[in-house]
Amino acid sequence: MSDENSTTSSPTADTPAYRYTSELAQEIEVGWQDRWDAAGVFETPNPVGPLGDAELVAERGEKLFVQDMFPYPSGVGLHVGHPLGYIGTDVFSRYKRMTGHNVLYTMGFDAFGLPAEQYAVQTGTHPAVTTDANIATMRRQLRRLGLSHDTRRSISTIDPDYYRWTQWIFSQIFNAWYDTDAEKARPIDELIAEFDSGARTTHDGHDWADLSPSERDEVIDDHRLAYVSEAPVNWCPGLGTVVANEEVTADGRSDRGNFPVFKRNMRQWMMRITAYADRLIDDLDTLDWTDAIKSMQRNWIGRSHGAKVHFASAAGPITVFTTRPDTLFGASFMVLSPEHPYVDELADESKRDEIAAYREQAVGKKDFELQDDTREKTGVFTGAYATNPINGEQLPIWIADYVLMGYGTGAIMAVPCGDERDFEFARKFGLPIPAIQQPPAEWFADHGIEPGLDTTNWPTAYVGDAAYVQSAGTPAGTEPLDLNGIDNTAEGIAMTNAWLEAHDAGEATINYKLRDWLFSRQRYWGEPFPIVYDEDGRPHTVPDELLPIELPETDQFSPRTFDADDEFSNPESPLDRLEDWVNVELDLGDGRGVRSYRRDTNVMPQWAGSCWYQFRYIDPTLEERFVDPENERYWMGPRTDIRPDHPGGIDLYVGGVEHAVLHLLYARFWHKVLYDLGHVSSIEPYARLYNQGYIQAAAFKDEREIYVEASEVVEEAEIDGEPQFSFHEQPVTREWGKMGKSLKNAVSPDEMYEQYGADTLRLYEMAMGPLDASRPWSTRDVVGQYRFLQRLWRNMVDETTGDCTVVDEPADDETRRLLHKTIDVVRTEMEALRFNTAIAKLIELNNHVTKLDAMPREVAEPMVLMLAPLVPHVAEELWAKLGRSVDTDGSITYVEFPVADPDLLVDDTIEVPIQVNGKVRSRMTVAADASEDDLEAGALADEKIVAALDGGTPKKVIVVPGRMVNVVV
RNA sequence: GCCGACGUAGCCCAAUUGGCAGAGGCACGGCCUUUAGGUGGCCGUCAGUGUGGGUUCGAGUCCCACCGUCGGCACCA
Structure with missing residues (x-):
């Protein structure tokens, strides 16, 4: 909104020369930023290696690794909502430096990705050029905020020296397999050795010794953690690429670009993240993350305990997954997904046409349409029957699109009395609904019906614990199973599982919703795969010493894109066209000498670079390895001194909640592979995760429901107590949303620097509420923090002469006690990232001192020190005015934070x-x-x-x- | 529908975790400064914690139910 009653103004003739105006603030800020850079104040030593300085490491104190989720360098620059988390981590890092910590704190750029490529396609400018320019802009904006990054450690994912190691890690994953006995990844060579020695046999029982070399390759490739597979993937013609499950929104569109996505079988790279499903769930318990994020991850992985049960049919055993094997006596029909491979064989001649028609309409539906649970049930009887192993009953087999091929086995046993969906289906098609549990009396009362086991008047299925009835009677020749009278499902499940296993009719199992990670993209602006194919089409990794495989130069950045709705188009990667690059002569070092190969023309998804960047922050310039093991152990090793089950990783990782499943799941997966292969000592990448809130801002829509520029909206007189707004004399309506370009409500930090300076902006963002809460931006409130800094300044500096007015007389008792109480609270609040309350206490202290005749030095110095993490520039300036810079190496950065005298707290x-x-x-x-x-x-x-x-x-x-x-x- | 977070002044937010509802900022009013506006200074105004119950000597805080807002998941067998 326009700030017509702007509270600041340019200094006029009568403004004292040394008043803390925005001009003076900016002068101070830029000056200190230059001095910090020149002196390398924020450079942090490693124990060993190129950035090593063991002596300084010891001097600085306990290690602390603080990291922000790094940004994509957008072309439009920052708005004031972006740096909220960055300011928080900076304040924390600065505070920790003053309390005896060696703090690793820097910022990199996640710079591969679609926007730069789309811009390149439009303009013909190489994405590297625009991306570099964007990074330069962001570096300038971040520096202007006064963030205390070790800039030597900044990395960018598009830098070949960086993606060399992204490719190297891919090779590691490709050359590894998951040993389910050892529950860890191991090098693929060890698998080959076990096959060779006979210690391990192939899954299908073929003798390894009898296999041809290419058959052996096939077996090995099937074990790799990165593998090529022909599988249903999400094809997005509008983007011209495939995308991962995690990148598809609930309504079946791409999260980037909002184009329709279609399920198609295609040959693509996959990562075997499912091998880690259990560890990814179980290790959540060792992490200091919010329950919200943990439950989102658990949800996404979707582990459910149940059983597989085999039903004999004419086409062979139909295996179903169920979480309730104890309800097997209540199964009255079976349902297969329309795509189930048995359907053709099972279908009765008389039903063929009906089935074919049903399948056609079902296949035409998108995933999200199938997942709409309000849709009326549809389905077709196949004419075939399957045998219920528990009682030998013949169950009619139906196909219906409420059973999804992508979950479980694509087939279910229907237990209509205990499952709402099956109940609905049974009612619609007149199938029997046998009761197998005795619902409690309240259940009948709630539904207003007479208690009884005649389900014809039941309005719905009964789901829950209740005593079993009609749950006995197993086929001749089997051990009898009788659940009747048992009243808890856990026991019923255990008994049924035991029966199934004893009779080879099924077994307890665990099912996951998580699918393997689709890892290839048909784009230009990403990391090339370190893979070449031989004349048989077998993939091989390029030897490590030939990395990086650099992105080839071209001026054709676009994949072939298609009409967004053209489901049956096929991806064509921009790299496919570069024949000179694709065809190579290489010696892979496998003893076969130089041969001809074709390069893989996919690129990695944007998530690849962010899966491991914390390691490179540790050793950004190391040539020999992606990180030195000793440095990794120092910065990220498990802190068993804090907690016996501490998994290691970054001490504080701050970022938005939107990465709850994508980035955080992928990064944990890569980290665990690197751990299994012995490359790192930590088990998890991010020991503590803190989700900062969003800054929201008012957005305004005109009568056409189109957003208008929020900065040009004027507030009108209230009507009925409701504020009214107008844009160019036209009434507009207000709503609240995330600050950004699309809602036309962005406020640039540059405006804030100009009007108030970076220290005021920092202070305002930290003072407006707790770091993890989302709150609305209000430009007119910023002035409060500006006034505070002005009062602080005036308490110590003569506005006309610029001289320090602090006196050496001791403070009175009341002031001294207030000071020490403030120190005590500020320390506690800083530790807990509650900067808003720390700031309130400091304002209170300053307001108190304002009433005194003069500022005593014994208050001024600790006050400046306490403010230094929050408003580092003005604190440095005041520290210098107090004459203390000379004896603290010119900067306040490593001066000890004040300690409260306990005697003065009572x-x-x-x-x-x-x-x-x-x-x-x-x-x-x-x-x-x-x-x-x-x-x-x-x-x-x-x-x-x-x-x-x-x-x-x-x-x-x-x-x-x-x-x-x-x-x- | 399921899961999770959150409801305190006109607005943004505190409250030693069961012990005086108000720390801080904005807005608003008065006075001082100023030719004036602005800036700056001083003083001041407003609520009883979304609703209804319960536990307790005592509830913003704990328990139950409901309402509302936001986020995630959703025919997941």
Whole structure:
């Protein structure tokens, strides 16, 4: 909104020369930023290696690794919503440097990705050129905020020196397999050795020795953690590429670009993340993350315990997955997904046409349409039957699109009395609904029906614990199973599983929703695969010493894109066209000498670069490895001294909640592979995750429902207490949303620097609320923090001469006590990332000092030190004015944070409230250490209390020493 | 539908985790400064915690139900 009553103004002739105006603030800020850079103040030493300085490491103190989720360098620059988390991590890092920590804190750029490529396609400018320019802009904006990054450690994912190691890690994953016995990844060579020695046999029982070399290759390739597979993938013609499950929105569109996505079988690279499903769930328990994020990850992985049950049919055993094997006696029909491979064989001649028609319409539906649970059930009977192993009953087999091929086995046993969907289906098609549990009386009462096992008047399925009925009677020749009378499902499940396993009819199993990670993209602006194919089409990794495989130069950046709805188009990668690059002569070092190969023409998804960047921050310039093991252990090793199950990783990772499943799941997966292969000592990448809130801003829509530029909207007089707004004289309506270009409500930090300076902006963003809460931006509120800094400045500096006005006289007792209480609270709040309350205390202290005749040095110095993490520039300037810079190497950065004197935290006397029946009726001043008896006596003698009692006798007197007295009548 | 977070002043937010509802900022009003506007200074105004119950000497805080807002998942067998 326009700020017509702008509270700042350019200095006029009568503005004192040394007032803390925005001009002076900017001068101070830019000056200190130059000095910090020149002196390398924020450079952090490693124990060893190119950035190693063991002596300085010891001097700095305990290690602390703080990291922000790195940004994509957008072309439009930052708005004030972006740096909220960055300011938070900077304040924390600066605070920790002052309390004896060696802090690793830097910022890189996640610079591969679609926007730069799309811009390149439009303009013909190489994405590297625009991306480099964007990075330069962002670096400038971040530097201007005063962030204390070790800039030597900044990396960019598009830098060949960086993606060389992204490719190297891909090779590691490709050359590894998951040993389910050892529950870890191992090098593929060890698998080959086990096959060779006979220690391991192939899954299908073929003798390894009898296999041809190419058959052996096939077996090996099937074990790799990165593998090529022909599988249903998400094809997005509008983007001209495939995308991962995680990148498809609930309504079946791409999260980038919002184009339709189609399921298609295609040959693509996959990562075997499913091998890690259990560890990715179980290790969540060792992480200091919010429950919200943990539950999102658990949800996404979707582990469910159940059983597989085999039903005999004419086409062979139909295997279903169920979480309720105990309800097997209640199965009255089976349902296969229309795409189930058995359908053709099972279909009765008379049903063929009907089935074919049904399948055609089902296949035409997109995933999201199938997942709409409000749709009416549809389906077709196949004419075939399957045998229920538990009782030998013949169950009709149907096909229906409410059973999804992508989950479980694509087939279910239908238990209509206990499953809402099956119940609905049975009702619609007149299938039997046998009851197998006795619902409680309340259930019948709730539904207004007479209790009974005749399901014809049941309005719905009964889901829950209840005693089993009609759940016995197994086929001749089997051990009898009788669940009747048992009243908890856990026991019923266990008994049924045991029966199934004993009779080869099924087994307990675990099913996951998580699918393997689709890893290839048909784009230009990404990391090329370190893979070449031989004349048989077998993939091979390029030897490590030939990395990086650099992106080839071209001026054709676009994949072939298609009409967004052209489902049956096929991807064509931009790299496919570069024949000179695709065809190579190489010696792979496998003893076969130089041969001809074709390069892989896919690129990696944008998530690849962010899967491991924390390691490169540690050793950004190391040539020999992606990170030195000793440095990795120092910065990220498990802190078993803190917690026995500490998994290691970054001490504080701050970012938005939108990465809850994508980035955080992929990064954890890569980290665990690197751990299994012995490359790193930490088990998890991010020990503590903190989700910062978003800055929201008012957005305005005109009558056509189109957003208008928020900065040009004017607030009008209220009507019925509701504020009214107009844009160019036209009424507009207000709503709240994430700040950004699309809602036309972005506020640039540059405007804030100009109007107030970076310190005020930093302070405002930290003061407006807790770091993890989303809150609305309000430009007119910023002035409050600006006034605070002005008062602070005036308390120490003469506005006309610029001289320091701090006096060396001791502070009075009250001021001194307030100072120490402030120190105590500020330390606690800083530790807990509650900067808003720390700032409130500092303002309170400053307001108190403002009333004094002069600022005593014993208050001024600790106050400047406490403010240094929050407003580093003005703090440095005041520290210099106090004459202290000379004896602290020119910067306040590593000066010890003030420590409160515990003796000054307790007052001699305190005022305690006296309550009658919990209501405050009076107050009295007593010695801080007054005994319970004294307090009780004092309270009962208080005249207001005597009056309130009015001669009555108190029933009881509750005394909380140091707090209050409550007289109960 | 399921899961998770959150509801305190006109607005953004505190409250030692069961012990005096108000720390801080914005807005608003008055006075001072100023030729004036702005800036700056001083003083001041407003609520009883979304609703209804419960536990307790005492509830913003704990428990139950409901309402509302936001986020995630969703025919997941």
